[in-house]
Amino acid sequence: MDSLSEVEVQALIAHAELVDPVETPNNNHYSFYPQTLEDAGAYFRCFRVDWSSAYPALVARGLMVATPERVALTESGLAAARTVRAQRPPIWYFYKEYYTAGPKSAAFARYCEEVFGKHLHQANFSDMPQLDFLLEVAALDATMRVLDLGCGVGMIAEYISDVTGAHVWGMDYMPEAIAAAQVRTTAKRDRLAFDVGNLDALPYPDGAFDAILSVDTLYMPRNLDDTLRRIYRMLAPGGQFFVFWMEMVWDPDASRTMLEPNQTTLATALTRVGLTFRAWDFSAGTWGLMQRKRVVAERMRAEFEAEGNGFIYENLMAESIADSGEYDSTSCNFRRYLYQVRV
Ligand SMILES: C[S@@+](CC[C@H](N)C(=O)[O-])C[C@H]1O[C@@H](n2cnc3c(N)ncnc32)[C@H](O)[C@@H]1O
Structure with a gap:
């Protein structure tokens, strides 16, 4: 190519x-x-x-x-x-447009502030309580090397480094996102680095990181098992990795077993490759986050459109699948978990 x-x-x-x-x-x-x-x-x-x-x-x-x-x-x-x-694939061009327009969008910045609690250019379902929970469990400090896989424009990586002092690398396959991250963080080069790379061919040596995280990105590898094996090898002794993962069952007549924390696509892949894990359920909070996404996106629609970013509005609406009712675990067709794997 x-x-x-x-x-x-x-x-x-x-x-x-x-x-x-x-x-x-x-x-x-x-x-x-x-x-x-x-x-x-x-x-x-x-x-x-x-x-x-x-x-x-x-x-x-x-x-x-x-x-x-x-x-x-x-x-x-x-x-x-x-x-x-x-x-x-089609989604590559979606991300290319999203990371070209998103960093310049004042509407998206305000949207993230209101919906997530802080503007970190989120393309995810993790509000600040979820992200801060991860940081509490990970107990990162300034001596640690951390990798954010699928970092987008790297504002989450930057936040993690700012809060913990850790040296954080961010990797994403979209050059526009990595370029934006590099320009924005020039003054923090001593503790932040960003690379273009692909989950299908991770460009880091074995044992390179004390912690690896991935927020709503491990759906993307062509071979999840291979990527998980590779991630595990990139961890140093005592290292750990964290994955925010959403599982959906679209067919109302289908079995809901795979919504269980040890039955999701990620959990079964982890088990297949011989890794044990712990999982925390964030579904109820994510239901509320989706409701906020929808309400705020609808309210801000004209602002997105005035910027020429109607596609961001449409995407935000499409990914907000919660209705206006209370979260009900028996009828909700998704679960969101934070998985932790330790070496
Ligand atoms: C749903 S977004 C999540 C971004 C970011 N982690 C966040 O929470 O805002 C998925 C990210 O994965 C990146 N991505 C998709 N496929 C990839 C691949 N094969 N290798 C590396 N990055 C990929 C996209 O560019 C995008 O930034």
């Missing part, structure tokens, strides 16, 4: 979407099964470019064929398209 330009990547993916559309679980940022190339352009959100300049080079490389009527993928073109699409 390194040898392909963005316009070539988009042309390949768009054509693949017509003949072999992707079904991406855990992704509500794209309407699937486009009927036309124009529909497929929605995949790239605000980054959609004109693909026509890509065709001559793609044809020359044997990835596409051109007839007077149309251009189409060759067999090797479809294989190449599948590879680039796996590296840039």
Whole structure:
């Protein structure tokens, strides 16, 4: 993929979407099964470019064929398209837009302050009581090396370092987010560092950290078991890792067993790879957080739209699935846990 330009990547993916559309679980940022190339352009959100300049080079490389009527993928073109699409799924473009617009959005800053209790540019379901609970259990201090996996723009990593004095690294696969984190924290370089990296190929040596945390990000690895094994190896003796995790059951007729703390997707993966864990249930608080998300987002809708950030409003509404009633564990279709694994 390194040898392909963005316009070539988009042309390949768009054509693949017509003949072999992707079904991406855990992704509500794209309407699937486009009927036309124009529909497929929605995949790239605000980054959609004109693909026509890509065709001559793609044809020359044997990835596409051109007839007077149309251009189409060759067999090797479809294989190449599948590879680039796996590296840039629809949610990649969502995060690219989110981390381009979010740090400049005054509306989002005010929204986070009100909903979470502090503006840390949260893309998550952890309000400040949840985050501070994690810090209390983790008992971090200034001698410790901490890694925040999927750190986004790194405001949570910065908060943790500010509060505990720990040296915190943040890693995320979105270059725009890491660039924003680096610029914002230049004056704190002695205790904060940020790297572009992928959960599928973690770029840190074994034993490098005393604590690793991940807030609403471990849904993303292609192979959760492999990523968990790798995270465990990156911990120093006595180290620990923490994961904020949400489990949902969408089908009202399906079994709810997997909402149990030892039956979630994460818990079963931890068990499979031989790791024992402790879990705390934050579902009731998260229900209230979701209700706040919805109420505040609705109230601030015009502010988001005036900034040209209506997509942030829409995303906030889509992820707030609690109704206005009280939390009821028997009917609630999600659970939120903090998991802790110790070396
Ligand atoms: C739901 S957001 C959570 C962000 C942040 N932890 C927070 O709590 O606000 C998920 C984050 O994971 C990042 N991400 C998604 N897939 C990734 C991957 N394969 N490798 C590294 N980061 C990834 C996204 O860019 C995004 O910042």
